[in-house]
Amino acid sequence: MIGKVLIANRGEIALRILRACRTMGIGAVVAYSEADREGLAAQLADEAICIGPADAKHSYLSAPAIISAAVVTGCDAIHPGYGFLSEDEGFADVVRAHDLTFIGPSADVLERFASKEATRRLMASHGLTTIPGSGMLRDEAHALEEAERIGYPVLLKPSAGGGGKGMRLVRTARELESTFKVSRSEAKAGFGDDSLYLEKYLDDNRHVEIQVAVDSFGNAIHLGDRDCSVQRRHQKIIEETPSPALSDAARRDLAERALKAVTAAGYENLGTLEFLVDGKGDAYFIEINCRVQVEHPITEMCTGIDLVAMQIKIAAGEPLGLTQADVVSRGHAIEFRILAEDPANDFRPQAGQVGAYLAPGGPGVRIDSHLYPGYEIPAYYDSLLGKLCVWAPNRSQAIARGDAALREMLVDGVTTNIELHRAILANQVFIDGKVTTNLLDRVGSAPFVAAGNR
């Protein structure tokens, strides 16, 4: 059993974890950096502790600071949230060595899925289709040879990267020659690992992911899919469930195959398998995220299952207490990531003090946000201010509720992407459910911004 959790994260996810702990009757301590002293999670928590300076390297990314905080506050578990140390097997291992529970997969599981390239091979061996790609590239000559075999265009990807960071689209052999060395040194500098591999680039694809949960007794369920095709430079901005890209039969088939493969590969705890779906509806496995996802609330809205609570229970060694038959997904849900970014100025991150703030309401509306009037957004971290999620019995009603909620939402003092969301909702391609991951980057956001201003 877990009695008290140290929340080693910030912003909306720290608040989300605090809420889960409270509803479960578990104690919680919010660990914060000096820049987050006024953060909502630290303010609302019964107990909060400053673990270091604003620089995440010495606070949210410092294993000694976080573990020491857990020890001195009498916590018996650490929830890493997403990002930061959430998928760091070394951290999970040190947490365990201090007799604390890491809320997430065990260090062994994280290690098994740490390399993307190895994970793809592992999942392919368990029956999932993967994008044609290379193994680890030995050198430039090997890269050219493999690219020729796969066929251009290809993506040159660092094995240790994530979220699209450090990857390059290469259209010709000449481009590959000129970028190989740079990519390698960038990967070394950025991730401490210069391993690169190639992947076939699918031009018009959809991003669809399957949410799974596996307990330590081998009980496994999937909780449906999410479509995260509305992206800007590989960063998701709108997610929805169920995906309009799949028929119900294809949806069930993909979820079942994903669950079977991930269970056979020995996965445990909450996880998400990401796929690219091409124009023909074929799904290619790309990676697995061994943590709670930013976009988890839309799955919660459709299934009625608290995923963070489930994650804590699994980590505590409890059984799921659910079978696949208990998981029923109803209606349609959409999440809008509210970002402090200026779409009219190359999405430059904004910081500053929030003036008036009004969260929207109404049927099927949920806000996960750490904003409050007067909150000063620190400049040190990402630009996510929160997530507006809407649920409705069907997709068109969800879009209507989304638009109504976005119109109500007020964040004064900083520029946000709220209007961009409204413009995307009004766009015919989105209404038709045909957005591909490259749409925003291909057409640029200007037409959306302009349409939104009308």
Add this chain to the structure above:
Amino acid sequence: MPDREQSSKSDPEGLDRALQVKQDHETIALLAEDLLPALIAKLAASGLGEIEVREGGWKARLRMPITTGEARKGAGQSAESHAAHGPARVAAGHSRPDERYAVPAAEAAEPDRIAAKSPAVGVYQPRRDLAVGMRVRSGDRIGTVNVLGVNQDVVSPVDGVIGSSMAEAGEAVEYGQELVRIELPDGSAGAQTGGPESEPAGAAGSV
């Protein structure tokens, strides 16, 4: 001119001081006109949260502007910045305590309150011989904070005298927590707060 020559003859220290003032003014001009704008541009382009540059006896620290507004050019005046809230945070310190360039007392949040702070989250243990009234120099070890078995030093941020303790031996402390008050010798408060050496240990990176 004759005045100055006269005074310099009669008071060689006055000449030194005049030279010093001139150098200081030049440094301030360099900071304000050349160094700071360049640093601001560099900071904006780098994506870093903060940069610090040392130049002779001076240092300038810039924190990421919070809005798109221009950073205030506060060099030479805003040595005490860690308590300030504003669109930009620019701090410049002077390593040579000099009353004429010291921060006006009103600008500092609590000019008399100086404390040794915890360098980390862990368990605090004061130095065994620590006693109220003991004289310490800036950088002297006052105690340790044990972080998972590794001791990190708690040091005095200034030359001064040990005051009251704000945490007990064996107490769990957080990063930046004030542990021991350091009293300044009479009359030197203003000068001390003006120097970078006197900046509380936990102030770097604080917002």
